[in-house]
Amino acid sequence: MDRAGEAILTLDRSLAQQVIACERRVNAFELKIDSMVEDVISLYTPVGVDLRFVLAMLKINSDLERIGDFAEKMARFVEHFPEPALDGDLVVQLRLDEMISEILKMLRLTKEALNGENIELATQAYSKDDLLDEINAEAPHVLADYILNNPEQTFTCLNLLSIIRKLERAGDHVTNIAEEIVFFVDAKVLKHTKYIPVP
Secondary structure (H helix, E strand, C coil), rough: HHHHHHHHCCHHHHHHHHHHHHHHHHHHHHHHHHHHHHHHHHHHCCCHHHHHHHHCCCCCCHHHHHHHHHHHHHHHHHHCCCCCCCCCHHHHHHCHHHHHHHHHHHHHCCCCHHHHHHHHHHHHHHHHHHHHHHEEEEEHHHHHHHHHHHHHHHHHHHHHHHHHCCCHHHHHHHHHHHHHHHHHHHCCCCCCCCEEEEE
């Protein structure tokens, strides 16, 4: 996702190609982890916290694969983009850099939260999704205004809207990962709720 975001902002095709190549490895890892989880369940019949851990890993594995898919689709946009650069003013108005940066922060927080079984870090990541939703909601208005003044850029704007949607969806999947970490560590189900940890 880091490389995909940089590729979008710079239209660097070599970075985009690296992302596309890495996505195949992500797919292979997903299959391997799925198989390992199945083995653990069938061989050891885990219960309690061990079962929560296994179930959380199964769901996190799926979320990570979907994030890889979004990164790969962003890279494909760069690979096929005909222009040498995006309109810098438009990129600023869309807050694209801010959106990418926020997703990377969320990913780092969830990685640290999982490694340290840290609910506080997981909920920090969980709370950052609101900013992504805000940027996503603003984007159609920004792009509609831009198209009125630059009708020849309509196709590019539609592609950029698709990129922003993918980033927002990637943020949703990171949020899912944070929810699964809290479920594993604290046995709390956060789906469709806002979790406030007890001090």
